[in-house]
Amino acid sequence: MNHARFPFRAPTWPAGVPRPAPERRVGLDYDHEWSRRYPVRLARAIVLDNVTRPAARLIAPATVRGAEHLRHVASPVIFAANHASHLDTPLLLTTLPVRFRHRTVVAAAADHFFDRRWKAAVWSFGVAAIPFERAxxxxxxxxxxxxxxxxxxxxxxxxxxxxxxxxxAQPFRPASAAYLARRTGRPVVPVHVNGTRHVLPKGGQRLPRRSPVSVVFGTPLTPDEGEDARRFAVRIETAVAVLADEVASDWWDARRRAARGATPSLRGPETTGWRRSWALDPRPKAGPDPWPSV
Amino acid sequence: MRSLVFERNLPRFAASRLASTLGSGRGAAVGPLRLLDTEPPALPGPGWVRVSPLLSGICGSDLATLDGRSSRYFEHVVSFPFVPGHEVVGVLETGGRVVIEPVLGCAARGIDPPCPACARGQLGNCERLAFGHLKPGLQTGYCADTGGGWSHAGLVAHESQLHPVPDAFLDEDAVVVEPVACATHAVCDAALGGGETVAVVGAGTLGLAVVAAVSALSAAGHVAAPGALFVGARYPHQRRLAGELGATAALAPDQLGRAVRRKTGSLSMADPRPRRPGGPLTGGADVVFDCVGSADSIGQSLAVVRPRGRVVLVGMPGRVHVDLAPLWHREVRLLGAYAYGTERLASGATARTFDLAFEVVAAHGLGRLVSATYPIERFEEAVQHAGAAGRRGSVKVAFDLRHKEARHGEQPHGDAHGDAHGDAHGGEQRHSDARHLARSTTSGRDGRPSTGGTS
Amino acid sequence: MTPRPGLVLEVDGSTPPTLFWHGERFVLEKLPEGSRVIYAPEPLVPLEDPVGAIRHALLHPLGDRDPLPALLWPGMRLTVCFDDVSLPLPPMQAPDVRQLVMEQVLDMAAEAGVDDVVLVAALALHRRMTEAELRHALGDRIYEAFAPSGLLTQHDAEDPDNLVHLGTTGKGEDVEINKRAATSDLLVYVNINLVAMDGGHKSVATGLASYRSLRHHHNPKTMVHSRSFMDAPSSELHSSNWRMGRLIADSGVKVFQIETTLNTDTFPRQFGFLQRREWEWSVRDRAMYAAAAAALDRTPPRVARQVFHSIRAPHALVSVQAGEVEAVHAVTTANIWKQQGVEVDGQTDILTMGLPYISPYNVNSIMNPILVACLGLGYFFNLYRGQPLVRRGGVVILHHPTPWEFHPGHHPSYIDFFEEVLSDTTDPVEISKTYEESFATDPWYVHLYRTGHAYHGVHPFYMWYWCAHALDHLGRVIVVGGDPAAVRRMGFSPATRLADALEMASDVVGRSPTLTHLHTPPLLLADVR
Structure with a gap:
């Protein structure tokens, strides 16, 4: 029942006048500079610490190890982590030491998180995401x-x-952390995130399911002289694999296997089909009997 | 002499509308219907005779009028003040009993040559309902000039409207001829094919009359016999009667869709994953008779009819809110079925609807549908009873005018047989009641649906 | 303390009232003096190391079978079948036995490098299991490893592409089973043998069969001659399954049968009074009973149903055996009798039973009137060996509210069966002749069975056939507290109270009848001498 006429409603474009193509403002072209302005940072810090962090704690109580490796590292650094779930990003951000937490941006897939303006805005604000070409x-x-x-x-x-x-895990691509480290000279901190796929699996239709997770930080790596991005990427992947081994067994065994070059691959066994899935570690045990005990 | 008169009175009309929200039939007490002393109507012309009503039924359209729920469409084919009552068996001054065919077509209105519809014998479709030497009025009982059945003053009828009643008929049998004629017309007009699946939604007087008409007319070879006749009825006595009148199965309303689905082997369109699979059927009944005319009943009819099937509206609808998407998508034929006239039979012959209706009534002894009668002095009670007929275990409620002297403060008639709740009204038994009671001893209560013929 | 065996109690003046189940409630009834009450044996002591026992069974199979690892090789086709949601009752506390067994089987398969593994829920004509039910039965680990890649399947008796006709038995019975299972190099079947009729050749011949095959033994004639189907040697149902099972074996399908038995620890500790003898109820038991009864009286039935269906039984594994079907089943049956057998002397005129909220076919669902009849007259009536607990022409009194209520998603054909078929006749033979075909082939039921979570269109018929033996044997069936319309629809008599029911029964069995009460669950098997 909109009977409002022109001055009181938006004008329509005359058919005879060519209309300029609208400016593309999404994907890699998204202007995310606003998300690092001081008031926005302040707001994000408040949300991260008071909403995101308790929420993450609630659905994914995390065990954090190796944060001491970060104590003497000079900021800025590159955190390179394995990736199994959308939960990884907020989890990682909220478990970072405060020194890093509020001055960190997240490289997020331009085609997935920045394809709509509102999505781009949400992610830019929530986790300081920047669009990144992943391929x-x-x-x-x-x-x-x-x-x-x-x-x-x-x-x-x-x-x-x-x-x-x-x-x-999938192979670590040289075009990301390794390339940036070589280009900027900043160290790469390997991070292993475990258990998030039980909480919020890829392609899952259900609500998140509470399950404990772990985050392990490793010692920072810098590219050796003459080491190209491809080889450095393999080194980063191996470092994350050692952290995974450490979670699965213990630090000493993991180190010894690493020394022998026998660290289990992040990419799983060389088999196909059900045996690959079967070799994954099971979901941590469910909670106790819900019935009250009398 | 006392008559029930319906006047044009807006405040009372509004009051009845309001009161009817408490329940169908509640509007009568506060509405424009009043008991007055009136003179017998004057004879409008040659060919007209006086009829003294014996019994006069209360019809669903009467209830809608009294409750102020009637469509405003009818404003132009009604003249005020009128005496309601179009289901009438009466007696002529010469002594013969007649049933009135109430439609006031061209013949009654003295219009010659008649309109095309009347010329074809399709009296119900007459195009001159507001013209001629009578005041507007689609039927006797809605016209200021003719009087109506709810009156001791009698009514006037054109000789073309008279149908003599066979001696074997009780007054109760004769008074249901008019509604049965409506049902007969609907059944003849639906062009039943042989072996079709037929569903009847609602089993009040009209629904039961449709069931009776389908079984009696198909048995007589006038229409093709359906493969199955399912009836959705809310009340146990309705299901029992529907079964006796020849329904394949008489079911609670929520079971109707399932029975039709089973019979026609169709699927249900809803996604099976939710808890309740059972949206509209993919197939369904070939013909559905909607004998209620409410939004719910039309919705249910559209849900159980097959694509390109027919939904026949027998009950009078008013302004209803119905989703017509299924009608459009499934190319359903929605047909109205009003009144009566001349029918074309399966044999190719033609017959007057009223003659067929007499056959149907005789075949099933449909006088048993008259569950209670009241004197017109107790019209509030009568109308309330008619409005709650199903709930009170009744079918047709009628006014009894056989008691000639309308004394003031008269006791109500005690004819409450078949009234499952036993709300008898005291008073003495009438001459016909004894015979009547003998026939209606089959009454009983059944808490659940019964399947016709086997229960 | 060693668990005590079952007991037949004779009611005397000092016997406390007896607990009767009544759907989602329970009541205490004073039985006439001289009545007998049959109590189940106490739960056996569980295996200390269930996983170890399972591994031992897999490595030391019975009968003519090699240990499981020797039957596995890379490149083979392995199919692992398991019992569906109808077992055990109530569903057991996690971890389910199926999960424990299948994790061991799959670990062995993984070690042996078997790539082609498919899991099949042996549903027969039951409803498909939901994700939550599969996760509960198999555990998250198995579910997550197999479900996403489509390797966790549910048997579909209406999928012509995945059925294979193996032949006909000497008695002309078609054997048509799941094609994947029949064409595998090894078929491992994981059973939970809750009662004596489960397992054996019935696992594969019924659980993986199609309607075409099932109708040869799921029919009124077979059921009337299964006396009872808890006692395989006298059960025509089992004879037919055994013929089919042998044909399946002869046609080259190699079955590695794993059967497990549970103890009768049926209810969590809080509800312990439900499986304790009334005169031994402690103060706590009595308080719990009073509290539960009072709470349930004030709880709407829907809520009470949800509460009860969330109960997980503390069932524990008491035996596991694996290997060749018949050798395994002989041991299993002996183990079940060890847990559930009770010796009873002679038959009775009136058998009373309190029916609980659950039957094999309404897990997480509504117990509709047909399932009430099936649980009482199909299952509980048949919990005997030798001769029925109740004499021929005797009376069975069921205690259940029997509401006229159906789960439209799980039991769509039951609704039509109840409205259309039972309103016409209650005679199983007549029903099977007139109606079975049209329900079994109704495309809507087939659709709901295959894509939703609905029992097959013909399933309510089977429920009614299960009652055939009882209907043939009994003089009258009375339902105490049942919805009169629903009870009458099934041809039974409704009674308001037990005393009324006994009064009505006297028309059939005389003024001074003998009475026996089946105090179950927990389950028991009566060995009637």
């Missing part, structure tokens, strides 16, 4: 990340380029 080296997205590292911002990046489809 290949993209000059613009790499430039932006490097520039931010140069400006003192830490960077969280998932070198697998996406969440694991079957629970086992």
């Amino acid at each position: 290949r080296v993209n000059r613009r997205s790499a430039d932006v990340a490097a520039e931010l590292l140069g400006a003192g911002w830490n960077l969280v990046i998932f070198p697998e380029g996406g969440r694991s489809p079957d629970g086992w």
Whole structure:
């Protein structure tokens, strides 16, 4: 029943006048500079500490290990983690030491998180996401990340380029953490996140299911002289695998296996089908009997 | 002499509308219907005779009028003040009993040549209902000039409206001829194919009359015999009667869809994953007779009819809110069925609807549908009873005018047989009641649906 | 303390009232003096190391079978079948026995490098299990490893592409079972043998069969001649299944049968009074009974149903055996009798039973009137060996509210069966002749069975056939506290109180009848001498 006429409603465009194409403002072109302005940072810090963190605690009580490795590391650094769930990002951000937590940006897939303006805004605000081209080296997205590292911002990046489809890790891509580390000279901190796929699996239709998780930080790595991004990426992946081994067994056994080069691969067994899934570690035990005991 | 008169009175009309929200039939007490002393109506012209009503039924459309729920569409084919009552068996001054065919078509209105519809014998479709030497009025009982059945003053009828009643008929049998004629018309007009699945929604007087008409007319070979006749009825006595009148199965309303689905082997369109599978059927009944005319009943009819099937509206609808998407998508034929006239039979012959209706009534002894009668002095009670007929275990409620001297403060008639709740009204037994009671001893209560013929 | 065996109590003046189940409630009834009450044996002591016992059974199979690891090789087709949601009752506390057994089987398969593994829920014509039910039965680990890639399947008796006809038995019975299972190099079947009729050749021949095959033994004639189907040697149902099972074996399907028995620890500690003898109820038991009874009186039936269906039984594993079907089943049956057997002397005129809220076919669902009849006259009536507990022409009195209520998603064909079929006749033979075919082939039921969580269209018929033996044997069935309309629809007599029911029974069995009460659950098997 809208009978309002022109001055009181938006004008329509005359058919005879060509209409300029609307400016694309999503994906890699999204202007996320606003999300690092001081008032926004303050608001994000408040939300992170008072909403995101308790919420993450509630559905995914985390055991954090290795945070001491970060004590003497000079900011900014690149955090390179394995990736199994959308929960990884908020979990990682909220378990980072405060020194890093509020001055960290997250490289997020441009095609997934920045395809709509409102989504881009939500992620930019919530976790300080920046759009990142995940498939290949993209000059613009790499430039932006490097520039931010140069400006003192830490960077969280998932070198697998996406969440694991079957629970086992995918190969770490050289075009992400390794490339940026070589370009900026900043150290890479390997991080292993475990158990998030039980809480919020990829493709899951159900509500998140509470389950304990763990986050382990490793010692920072820097590219050796003459080491190319490809080889450095393998080294980062191995470092994360050692952290995974440490969670599964203990630190000493993990170190010894690492020394022998016998660290179990993050990518799982060389089999196919059900045996790959079967080899995954089971969901932690469910809670006690819900009936009150009399 | 006393008559019930319906006047144009807006405040009373509004009051009845309001009161009817408490329940059908509640509007009568506060509405525009009043008991007055009136003179017998004057004979409008040659060919007209006086009829003194014996019994006059209360019809669903009467209830809608008294409750102020009637469609405003009828404003132009009604003249005030009128005496309601179009289901009438009466006696002529010459002594013969007649049933009135109430539609006031061209013949009664003295219009010659008649309109095309009347010329074809389709009296119900007459195009001159507001013209001629009579005041507007679609039927006797809605016209200011003719009088109506709810009156001791009598009514006037054109000789074309008279149907002599066979001696074997009780007055109760004769008074249901008019509603049975409506049902007969609907059944003949639905063009039943042989072996079709037929569903009847609602089993008040009209629903039961449709069931009786389908079984009697198909038995006589006038219409094709259906493969199955399912009746959805809310009340146990309705299910029992429907079973006796020839329904394959008489079911509670929520069971109707399932029975039709089983019979026609169709699927249900809803996603099976939710707790309640059972949306509209993919197939369904070939013909559905909606004998209620409410939004719910039309909705249910559309849910159980097959694509390209027919839904026949027998009960009078008013302004209803119905989702017509299924009608559009399934290409359903929605047909109205009003009144009567001349029918074309399966044999190719034609017959007057009223003649067929007499056959149907005789075949099933439909006088048993008259559950209670009242003197017109107790019209509030009568109308309330008619409005709650199903709930009170009754079917047709009628006014009894056989008691000629309308004394003031008269006792109500005690004819409450078949009234499962036993709300008898005292008073003496009438001459016909004894015979009547003998026939209606089959009454009983059954807490659950029964399947016709086997229960 | 060693668990005590079952007991037949003779009611005397000092016997406290007896507990009767009544759907989602229970009541105490004073039985006439001289009545007998049959109590189940106490739960056996569980195995100390269930996983160890399972491994031992897999490595030391019975009969003509090699240990499981020797039967596994890379490149083989392995199918692991398991019992569906109808077992055990009530569903057991996690971890379910199926999970424990299948994790061991799959670990062995993984070690042996078997790539082609498919899991099949042996549903027969039951409803498909929901994700939550599968997760509960198999555990998250198995579910998550197999379900996403489509390797966790549920038997579909209406999928012509996944059925294979193996032949006909000497008696002309078609044997048509799940194709994947029949064409595997090894078929491992994981059973929970809650009662004596479960397992044996019935596992594969029934659980993985199609309607075409099932109708040869799921029919009124077979059921009337299964006396009882808890006692395989006298059960025509089992004879037929055994013929089919042998044909399946002969046609080259290699079955590695794993059967497990549970103890009768049926209710959590809080509800311990439900499985204790009334005169031994402690103060706590009595307080719990009073509190529960009072609370349930004030709880709407829907809520009470949800509460009861969330009960998880503390059933524990008491035996596990694996290997060749018949050798395994002989041991299993002996173990079940050890847990559930009670010796009873002679028959009775009147058998009373209190029916609980659950039957095999309404787990997480509504116990509709047909299931009430099936639980009472199909299952509990048949919990005997030798001769029925009640004499021929005797009376069974069921205690259950029997509401006219159905789960439209789980039991759609039951609704039509109740409205359309039972309003016509209650005679199983007549029903099977006139109506079975049209329900079994109704495309809507087939659709709901295959894609939803509905029992097959013909399933309510089977429920009624299960009652055939009892209907043939009994003089009258009375339901105490039942919805009169629903009870009458099934041809039974409703009674308001037990005393009225006994009065009505006297028309059939005379003024001074003998009376026996089946105090179950927990389950028991009567060995009637």
